[in-house]
Amino acid sequence: MPAFRQRSLFQKYFIALLIAVAAPLLTNGVVDAWFSYRDQRNMLNALMRKEATAAADKIHSFLDGMRVQLGWMAQQAWTAGAEEQHRLDALRVLRLAPAIVDITLVDGAGQERVNVSRLAINRAPIGESRAEDPAIVGAQANGVWYGPVTYNNGSEPFMVMSVAGNRKAAGEVIANINLKLIWDVVSAIHVGRDGQAFVIDQPGRLIAHPDISKVLRGTDDQAAQVWRNLRDAIAQTGGAAITTRNPDSRPVIATTASVPQVGWTIVVEQPQSEAFAPIYAALWRTSGLLLAATLLAAALAYLLARRMSGPIHLLEEGAEKIGAGQFGHRIEIRTGDEIERLATRFNAMAGELTASQERAERMARLKRYLAPQVAELVEMSGDDSVLAGQRAEVVTAFCDLRGFTAFSARAEPEEIMRVLHDYYQALGAIVSRFEATLTSFSADGLMVLVNAPVQRAEPALRAVEMAVAMQDAVQRLISGWRSQGYAIGFGVGLAMGWATVGRIGYEGRHDYTAIGNVVNLASRLCSSAEDQQILIDAAIAQAVRAEYPLVALGARHLKGYDADVAVFEIVRTTDPHDPIALANAARN
Amino acid sequence: MANAASRLVQRGVDVIVTSSQPAGRAARAATSNIPIVSVVSGDPVAAGLAKSLAHPGGNFTGVSYYATELTAKRLELLKEAIPGIVKIGVLANPEVSYLPFEADTHSAAAKLGIELSVHQVKQPADLEGAFSAMRQEMVQAVFVLPDLMIAGEAAHIAELAIENHMPSMAWGGWFTESGCLMAYSADYAEMNHRLAFYVDRILKGANPGDLPIEQPTTFKLSINLKTAAKLGLELPQAMLILADEVIE
Numbered sequence: 001m002p003a004f005r006q007r008s009l010f011q012k013y014f015i016a017l018l019i020a021v022a023a024p025l026l027t028n029g030v031v032d033a034w035f036s037y038r039d040q041r042n043m044l045n046a047l048m049r050k051e052a053t054a055a056a057d058k059i060h061s062f063l064d065g066m067r068v069q070l071g072w073m074a075q076q077a078w079t080a081g082a083e084e085q086h087r088l089d090a091l092r093v094l095r096l097a098p099a100i101v102d103i104t105l106v107d108g109a110g111q112e113r114v115n116v117s118r119l120a121i122n123r124a125p126i127g128e129s130r131a132e133d134p135a136i137v138g139a140q141a142n143g144v145w146y147g148p149v150t151y152n153n154g155s156e157p158f159m160v161m162s163v164a165g166n167r168k169a170a171g172e173v174i175a176n177i178n179l180k181l182i183w184d185v186v187s188a189i190h191v192g193r194d195g196q197a198f199v200i201d202q203p204g205r206l207i208a209h210p211d212i213s214k215v216l217r218g219t220d221d222q223a224a225q226v227w228r229n230l231r232d233a234i235a236q237t238g239g240a241a242i243t244t245r246n247p248d249s250r251p252v253i254a255t256t257a258s259v260p261q262v263g264w265t266i267v268v269e270q271p272q273s274e275a276f277a278p279i280y281a282a283l284w285r286t287s288g289l290l291l292a293a294t295l296l297a298a299a300l301a302y303l304l305a306r307r308m309s310g311p312i313h314l315l316e317e318g319a320e321k322i323g324a325g326q327f328g329h330r331i332e333i334r335t336g337d338e339i340e341r342l343a344t345r346f347n348a349m350a351g352e353l354t355a356s357q358e359r360a361e362r363m364a365r366l367k368r369y370l371a372p373q374v375a376e377l378v379e380m381s382g383d384d385s386v387l388a389g390q391r392a393e394v395v396t397a398f399c400d401l402r403g404f405t406a407f408s409a410r411a412e413p414e415e416i417m418r419v420l421h422d423y424y425q426a427l428g429a430i431v432s433r434f435e436a437t438l439t440s441f442s443a444d445g446l447m448v449l450v451n452a453p454v455q456r457a458e459p460a461l462r463a464v465e466m467a468v469a470m471q472d473a474v475q476r477l478i479s480g481w482r483s484q485g486y487a488i489g490f491g492v493g494l495a496m497g498w499a500t501v502g503r504i505g506y507e508g509r510h511d512y513t514a515i516g517n518v519v520n521l522a523s524r525l526c527s528s529a530e531d532q533q534i535l536i537d538a539a540i541a542q543a544v545r546a547e548y549p550l551v552a553l554g555a556r557h558l559k560g561y562d563a564d565v566a567v568f569e570i571v572r573t574t575d576p577h578d579p580i581a582l583a584n585a586a587r588n
Numbered sequence: 589m590a591n592a593a594s595r596l597v598q599r600g601v602d603v604i605v606t607s608s609q610p611a612g613r614a615a616r617a618a619t620s621n622i623p624i625v626s627v628v629s630g631d632p633v634a635a636g637l638a639k640s641l642a643h644p645g646g647n648f649t650g651v652s653y654y655a656t657e658l659t660a661k662r663l664e665l666l667k668e669a670i671p672g673i674v675k676i677g678v679l680a681n682p683e684v685s686y687l688p689f690e691a692d693t694h695s696a697a698a699k700l701g702i703e704l705s706v707h708q709v710k711q712p713a714d715l716e717g718a719f720s721a722m723r724q725e726m727v728q729a730v731f732v733l734p735d736l737m738i739a740g741e742a743a744h745i746a747e748l749a750i751e752n753h754m755p756s757m758a759w760g761g762w763f764t765e766s767g768c769l770m771a772y773s774a775d776y777a778e779m780n781h782r783l784a785f786y787v788d789r790i791l792k793g794a795n796p797g798d799l800p801i802e803q804p805t806t807f808k809l810s811i812n813l814k815t816a817a818k819l820g821l822e823l824p825q826a827m828l829i830l831a832d833e834v835i836e
Contacts, residue, residue, distance in 0.1 A: 091829045098806050118807055119657060121664045121699060155641040155800055180805050213789070216800030218642040 010309040017301035022294045029290040033283055040279045044253065044270075045241040051189060052257035052268040055197045058185045059259045059266065062099075067144050067163055069097050070173040074165030078107035083114060083125065090116045099181040101158070106130045107171040130174070135162035139172045146262045149179065149201045154218045156180055157207050159262075180215070182208040186266075195270030202263040204228040223247035231256055231265050243272055311339045318346055327354040369438050369512040370453075377454065386453040387512060389502030394452045395463035395494060395540065396519050397436070398526035399427070399470060401444040402489030408443075411486070419481065419488070420444065426473040434466040439513045447523075449514050452501040460496050460543030467492045467534045468572050475532060489531025495522035496539040524558040525567065534570040541568040549573075593618035603790050607780050608736055609653070610684060613637070616648050623796040625786040626650040627779055629734060630657075630687045632801055641801045649786055649796040651779045652803045658759070659689060659733070660696030662772050665809065666729055666757040667700055669770060669827050677727035677754070678706040679718060679745070681735035689733045704731075712741050719748045732758040732768070742766040750818050764810040764835060769819065770827075774804030808832040 073089045076082055090103040094116055102117035110131025115123035130136050138145025139162040147160035157179040164172045182199060187210040189197035198209040204224030206215045226247045234242055234256045241255040246269060253276075254269040311333045318331035327350050333343040359379065366375035378386055401407075401423070408416050420443075427446060431438050435456070437449040450466070451459035474490040481488050499516030525535040541550055549571040555564035593614040596604055603623045606612045612626025616637055628637065628650050638644035641652070667673055676697070680690055690706060697704045705725050707718035722730060730749050732738060738745070739760065746767030749756040756768040763771045782802060790796055810833035816823055828834070 088826060088829055091826055095830055095832070117661070119654070119661055121660050121696065151642075153641045153803075156803055178805055212802065213799050216642055216802060217798075218800075 009312060010305050013305035013308050014301050017304050018294075018298055021297035021300060025293045025297065026290060029286050029293075033286045036282050036286070037279055040282065044275055045255070048191060048195075048241045048253065048255045048268050048270065049239060049257070051191050051195075051197060052255050052266050055186065055189050055199075055266040055268065056257035056259050058189075059182060059199060059264065060261075062182060062185055063146075063161075063259070063262065066097065066099070066161055066175070066177060069093050069100070070103075070161065070163040070175050071144075071165070073103070073105060074163055074170045074173045077167075077169040078113060078171055087114045087116065090114055094118060099178050101176045101178050104130075104174040105171060106133075106136055106174065108165075108169040110136055113171070133174070135160055135174045136172050138162060139164040139174075144261075149205065149207055151205075151218045155216045157205075157215060179207050180212070183210075183212055183215070186210060189268070191268055191270045192274050194274050195268065197266055197268045199259075200224075200227045200231070200265050200267060204231070207264060220247070227265075227267065230254060230267065307335075311335050311343070315339065315343055315346060318343070318350075322346070322350045322353065327351075327357060365510060372432060387503045389500060391498055392452045392455075392501050392514075393459070393497065394499050394501060394514055394518065395450040395459045395496045396499070396514060396522035397448040397450065397463055397467060397492060397494050398522045399446050399448075399467075399474075399490065399492040400526060401474075402491060402531045403487045404444040407486050407488055419486070422477055423474065426477060427470055430466060430469045430473060434462055434469070436463070436466055437512060440511060445526075447519070449501065449512075452499075452514060453512065458543070460494075460540045461547055463494050463496070464534070464536065464540065464544045464548055464570055467494055468570065471532065471534055471572060478531075491526055491529030491531060492534045493522045493525025493527070493529050493536075494534065494540050495519075495525060495537040496543065497521070497537075520560060521558070521565065524560065524565075528556060528558065528567070534572070536568050536570060538566045538568070541566075544570075589614040590617065597622060603787055605783055605787055607783065609687065610736065612648070612650065620647055622647060623790045624648045624650070625783050625790065625796070627783070628652045628801060629654075635687075638801055641803070643798065644801055645797045647796050649799045649801055651782050651786075652801055653776075653779065654774050654804055654807075657692075658772060658774075658807070659692040660699070662757050662759065663693065663696045663700060663702065663731065665770065665772055665827075665830075666731060666755070667702060669757075669823055670729055670755055670821070671824065673702065673728045675703045675705065675725070675727050676729050676731050677718075677722035677725065678704055678731045678733060679709055679715070679738060680706055680733040681737055682708045682710060683737070684735050687734075693731065693733065709738065711737065712744060715741060715744055715748060719752050719754075722754070723752045727754065729755040729757065732756060732763065734759045742768065746815070750815060753819060755816075755819055755821060761808060761810045761833060764812045764833065767812060767815055769815045769821070770809065770811045770831075772809045773807065775806045775808055778806065779804060811835070 070093070073086065073093060076085065086105050090105060093103060094100060101119060102115065104112055105114040107113045110129050112128045112130050113125050115125070135145055135147060143164050145162045149157050149159050152158050159177050159179055160174060161177055162172055162174040186197050186199060186208045191197070196210045199207040201207050204227040205219050206223070209215050230244055233244070234240070234254070239255060241253050243251065243253050246252050246254070251272040252269040253272055254267055256268070257266045258264065259266065314331055314333055318329055321329040329350060330347050331343040333340045363375060363379050366378055370378060407419070423444065424441070431448055434450070435454070437452060439447045439449055441447070448466070450456060450463040456462055470492060471490065478488055478490060495518045497516065497518035499514040499518045501512070501514045503510050503512050505511050521537055525537065529535040535553070536544075544550070551569045551571055553567045553569055556567045558565050589611060593604070593611070596615070597619045601622060603625060604615045604619075606615060606624070606626040608627055609629035612624060612628065613635070615624045615626065624647055626648065632638040632644070632648070632652065633640055637648045638646060663676070666676065678690075678693060694704060705722060705727055707721060709715055709718050732745060742758070742763045743766040745758070746756065746763065749769070750767060756763070756770070758764070758768045758771040759773045760771055760776055761773070786796070786799055789799060809831050811823065811827060811831045812835040813823070814835060
């Protein structure tokens with residue numbers, strides 16, 4: 001599952017890095033957007049409040065202007081003959097203030113004295129009492145009085161306004177005012193591109209609107225309800241701009257300002273689409289930037305994660321190859337960090353493994369013909385030169401089974417292999433124990449060298465001890481075999497002398513061997529030895545005479561030798577616990 | 589006028605615009621589908637052109653001229669300009685007799701205590717006869733009623749009025765400019781300008797029946813002091829105070 005692990009590591013790095021970069025960015029962006037939204041919203045609120053207040057001021061000025069114009073007419077006392085002067089004053093006001101449609105002057109006693117109109121025939125001064133007129137009562141109480149808005153012919157908004165003179169004798173002025181002229185005031189107010197301002201009266205009816213048609217359509221109860229609700233809602237927020245739907249069902253942001261003396265309300269509205277356009281634009285911008293930043297972060301995270309997981313992947317691959325035995329593989333990582341150090345350690349390990357494997361192979365080779373201890377020794381020296389060809393005085397030992405050929409002709413292969421197995425098992429242990437060098441074996445025959453390639457003290461004695469041990473061990477086996485009816489015996493021949501020793505063979509298949517007369521002699525001695533016999537030549541006999549009882553068998557003719565050769569037999573001491581040995585000793 | 593209106597209807601125009609009541613009336617007679625934007629004289633509701641000023645309801649809308657409504661005011665102003673006047677000659681075109689100009693003039697005259705002598709002029713050629721008749725009747729001033737033909741004869745009327753030593757009261761600033769003594773009316777130019785607003789709204793998809801008929805807000809009194817001098821007339825101060833335009 002290396003691919004899975006690689007991906008998962010990459011994923012972990014990628015996600016961690018992405019979060020590390022993108023999370024602060026996103027947080028910053030969102031917080032920024034929120035504050036920007038709040039600021040924009042506050043700015044919009046302030047702007048609309050300002051427009052509404054400015055509009056209210058203008059309406060206020062309009063009404064104030066009317067009050068001043070009218071008040072100007074109520075300054076002269078109604079003395080006899082003052083009527084004409086008052087009439088001319090009224091005409092002057094009519095001329096100056098186009099919004100005033102008619103003017104009625106009332107004297108201090110509440111009698112109507114002058115009436116001038118822009119449209120109708122002036123009423124003759126019939127002395128009608130207006131004392132009970134709410135306009136007169138209101139003006140007398142408060143100095144100025146504003147009547148309710150009425151719609152002329154159900155269309156044009158009008159309002160009666162009355163102003164009291166500065167003293168009782170000056171009487172009062174009542175004027176009918178065409179409110180359509182406020183249109184000039186409100187149509188001049190623009191909030192943004194599509195924002196507008198308009199005026200509603202106390203019941204919510206439109207008095208002035210940039211679209212004059214809306215006003216001239218007269219009372220619209222449904223719209224009035226909407227405006228009243230809006231006015232109340234804004235009043236509740238303390239004058240903040242709120243989002244709502246106007247009577248045309250358009251989503252707008254609106255705020256109000258009031259003209260308290262007449263109970264009118266200025267509504268300033270702007271389509272939400274326009275009002276929030278900068279906010280939306282800012283949000284879009286922020287989103288775009290965040291997206292770009294996130295993509296950049298992702299790319300960065302991808303690259304970094306790959307830089308981190310890539311070398312780890314290489315390490316893993318390398319470890320896998322080395323594990324599979326490709327010790328020559330080297331991990332190439334140049335990151336200059338811990339991972340490179342780790343790769344270097346891996347490579348060093350691979351080198352050590354190579355060395356170790358080579359050593360193991362050499363050991364295996366050495367152990368083929370050297371006893372393990374000797375092989376270890378040679379290996380430790382780290383030098384193969386001991387195996388090089390040289391002349392050395394060696395003891396050559398040959399041994400083989402008697403009657404094996406006849407046995408192998410009769411016996412089953414399993415049986416033959418079992419016998420050979422036990423045989424070599426026994427001999428191998430002894431060869432190793434005596435640190436002799438096994439040069440070759442074939443079927444039941446075995447050749448062993450002592451004193452080469454490693455020199456030993458008293459090689460002849462050691463070789464004889466080994467031969468005795470061999471004979472003892474194999475004889476124990478033979479007694480078992482005989483009980484099974486196999487007529488098998490075992491003989492050993494030893495000879496000592498100079499021989500050429502060294503490694504022979506070819507690449508990958510080497511043997512250590514000895515060449516010389518001593519080899520032939522030992523082989524011949526073995527051949528002439530009977531069961532239980534250990535035959536030695538004169539050189540060995542000379543060397544072990546003091547240690548072992550010998551029987552001189554005289555000179556024998558050996559095949560390949562012109563002269564007869566002196567042959568001796570080792571007399572084996574009898575193991576008192578070995579019945580076979582005792583029997584043999586008795587027979588001898 | 590009716591032919592012209594039906595030709596426009598046949599051409600399938602998007603909107604018909606007229607600046608006079610008779611033309612608007614002719615268009616309304618020719619179609620009840622194509623939006624008509626017109627100047628209205630008199631009460632459009634009474635004339636059957638609209639259901640109400642606030643909601644005309646049909647294909648007709650526009651600006652009211654107050655032409656008939658101001659008749660009484662004009663007569664009053666004429667009386668104020670020439671104190672003690674008792675007999676006034678009236679020029680009227682019977683072609684527009686469907687509008688209540690004459691009736692309004694009669695009722696106003698009754699209120700003001702003035703005797704009227706109405707003279708029908710169907711064509712410019714009738715003016716000379718009308719004036720000589722009025723002189724014989726010893727009228728003290730001439731009162732011009734609204735009509736397109738009469739509007740076109742403003743200079744002729746002014747000339748004849750001065751010739752016959754009669755102060756004249758008409759219904760548009762151009763009469764005063766042409767030599768009539770005085771005129772009182774809504775601001776005609778402003779109203780024509782206002783028609784454009786209706787056309788704009790209708791072309792943008794508004795239903796003419798939903799566009800309220802507007803009434804004029806500003807009125808102008810114009811006085812020609814040169815004519816007054818020619819007539820040897822001293823205008824009272826009230827007139828001079830009220831006058832928006834004075835030609836000296």
